[in-house]
Amino acid sequence: MDIFQAITGRRSVRAFKPDPISKEILIKILESAQWAPSAGNMQARDFIVVEDHDTKVKLAEASWGQYFIAEAPVVVVVCANLERSAQRYGERGRTLYAILDAAAAVENLLLAAYALGLATCWIGAFDDDKVKRILSLPDHVKPIAIIPVGYPGRQPRPTPRIPIDRITYRDRYGNLYFR
Numbered sequence: 582m583d584i585f586q587a588i589t590g591r592r593s594v595r596a597f598k599p600d601p602i603s604k605e606i607l608i609k610i611l612e613s614a615q616w617a618p619s620a621g622n623m624q625a626r627d628f629i630v631v632e633d634h635d636t637k638v639k640l641a642e643a644s645w646g647q648y649f650i651a652e653a654p655v656v657v658v659v660c661a662n663l664e665r666s667a668q669r670y671g672e673r674g675r676t677l678y679a680i681l682d683a684a685a686a687v688e689n690l691l692l693a694a695y696a697l698g699l700a701t702c703w704i705g706a707f708d709d710d711k712v713k714r715i716l717s718l719p720d721h722v723k724p725i726a727i728i729p730v731g732y733p734g735r736q737p738r739p740t741p742r743i744p745i746d747r748i749t750y751r752d753r754y755g756n757l758y759f760r
């Protein structure tokens with residue numbers, strides 16, 4: 582699939598078929614995530630692959646009852662490894678770069694999954710402490726996104742975007758680029 586087709590065709594899907602995902606495909610999307618850029622190539626991110634049904638339900642509960650998460654055959658939790666980036670970048674690594682490293686991986690994962698015919702949804706609304714407990718995450722590993730991955734149960738419509746001519750400026754903020 583062409584990259585622009587992937588970027589514009591991907592949707593947040595909130596209904597999944599129970600069909601399993603092959604290990605080969607799972608590895609491909611995780612490797613795609615890991616090819617994302619990262620500050621100083623520190624790759625300050627870790628992935629937890631959740632296949633256990635009870636754990637998926639607990640994650641859905643920790644996400645304020647977004648139970649469609651538990652419908653997906655696989656849920657990938659992308660975490661920021663704060664100390665891996667802090668080793669080189671100190672406080673900026675801990676509070677910013679590690680989060681960005683994880684977020685870049687999330688976007689790659691979503692696009693790769695879509696290109697392989699899979700559906701995903703980036704879940705960011707959850708109770709961090711509950712997720713940390715459910716997954717036994719150490720203090721320096723912060724959950725960033727819970728991503729249900731599976732074959733789509735429904736195909737949502739595209740969501741609107743603010744036109745770029747309203748949010749792009751020339752040389753300084755306030756001076757619209759497209760005038």
Ligand SMILES: Cc1cc2nc3c(=O)[nH]c(=O)nc-3n(C[C@H](O)[C@H](O)[C@H](O)COP(=O)(O)O)c2cc1C
Nearest residue numbers: 591592593594595647702703704705706707739740
């Ligand atoms: C940081 C972040 C947090 C999000 N959290 C949730 C969430 O908790 N639940 C959900 O259903 N969608 C969540 N989304 C998905 C957005 O609602 C979705 O990306 C947005 O509405 C645009 O739709 P699209 O992804 O289909 O283009 C989140 C997206 C991002 C980037």
